[in-house]
Amino acid sequence: MAVYVNGELVLYGFVGESLWREGFTSSEVLQALxxxxxxxxxxxLLNSGGxxxxxxxxxxxxxxxxxxxVTVKIDAIAASAASVIALAGDSIVMRAxxxxxxxxxxxxxxxxxxxxxxxxxxxNKLAKQMSSLYSARSGKDLAEVxxxxxxxxxxxxxxxxxxxxxxxxxxAKAKQATAFDYRVYANAPERLVALAVEKxxxxxxxxxxIAASAAPTSQEETSMAETTEAGGKSVDVAKVTADATAAAQTRIxxxxxxxxxxxxxxxxxxxxxxxxxxxEDAVAILAAGVAAQPTSEAEEEANPAxxxxxxxxxxxxxxxxxxxxxxxxxxxxxxxxxxxxxQMKGA
Numbered sequence: 001m002a003v004y005v006n007g008e009l010v011l012y013g014f015v016g017e018s019l020w021r022e023g024f025t026s027s028e029v030l031q032a033l034x035x036x037x038x039x040x041x042x043x044x045l046l047n048s049g050g051x052x053x054x055x056x057x058x059x060x061x062x063x064x065x066x067x068x069x070v071t072v073k074i075d076a077i078a079a080s081a082a083s084v085i086a087l088a089g090d091s092i093v094m095r096a097x098x099x100x101x102x103x104x105x106x107x108x109x110x111x112x113x114x115x116x117x118x119x120x121x122x123x124n125k126l127a128k129q130m131s132s133l134y135s136a137r138s139g140k141d142l143a144e145v146x147x148x149x150x151x152x153x154x155x156x157x158x159x160x161x162x163x164x165x166x167x168x169x170x171x172a173k174a175k176q177a178t179a180f181d182y183r184v185y186a187n188a189p190e191r192l193v194a195l196a197v198e199k200x201x202x203x204x205x206x207x208x209x210i211a212a213s214a215a216p217t218s219q220e221e222t223s224m225a226e227t228t229e230a231g232g233k234s235v236d237v238a239k240v241t242a243d244a245t246a247a248a249q250t251r252i253x254x255x256x257x258x259x260x261x262x263x264x265x266x267x268x269x270x271x272x273x274x275x276x277x278x279x280e281d282a283v284a285i286l287a288a289g290v291a292a293q294p295t296s297e298a299e300e301e302a303n304p305a306x307x308x309x310x311x312x313x314x315x316x317x318x319x320x321x322x323x324x325x326x327x328x329x330x331x332x333x334x335x336x337x338x339x340x341x342x343q344m345k346g347a
Contacts, residue, residue, distance in 0.1 A: 004032035009044045012178050015051025015081040019206050020179035023051070026058035033066060041068040044089065049180025050080025053105045053126055054270045060133070063088035074098045077177045084130060087137050092166040094157035097174035100165055101185070102134060103152035118256065122265040138164030152187045254279035260286035
């Protein structure tokens, strides 16, 4: 689905990726804003069940930096990371029957107790950052906002206005909520859970679809993949797989274990698990965080790499590469949500 349509920003689907063939990324939003023009007023049509927290924060920052007046219209739902995006509006308008949901960020870790401790610290830091945004918008104190987040609170349009998270509840009827596996939320309305099941919006099913799209399409291709490479030499598939796994583990450890990651754990986690960036490039971005942000176009032109690194640091994350990601990378990231879905089912 296009992000920029008829002069409006249309943010429908998963935040930070295309799942169930719907979604949008911070890179796409930045491109759309450049096309729209910095000084022009902007309508943002929002309908999203959530996604990657750092992508949501990056989009929030991009919209807040827009010089024209930004009006966010919640067409159906703004949950999780999408609720952060909504906060960027100079005014937030919710359709009748639409919903806004606020909760604590979540994630998963594979590794030692120390690895889990690092994830816990990163999530707590991210929750604090998000709570400050909700507090500033609503006028509520941080303690009250943190409790709202921990309770995973769902607001109707009227409730959101009363709580200070929206400005207007209009009479126009809400559209259907966009694709998302609403089963992963503890307090999701029953109708959304039922809709996800009815439409097949489950992470398990989406993972299978992604895996199938990455697999060879014929027996001949399968055979070739298992036995030969382009030069006709024999290939040890098990060894190639083992080498790739070892390389991935080495890359992750290099990023998370670097001195530059200290104090920037949340950003390091994003670079390690949500991008395909080489370890040395990720560490360079973390290291660039200590540099002063350029304050003029001349400085930006003089050192564009440092400027971009600092811009990403300022937004609290690093943007994924514009180049297409391998299907397996999508599968790995989607798997985080699928694991949570399995836990919910087993609870």
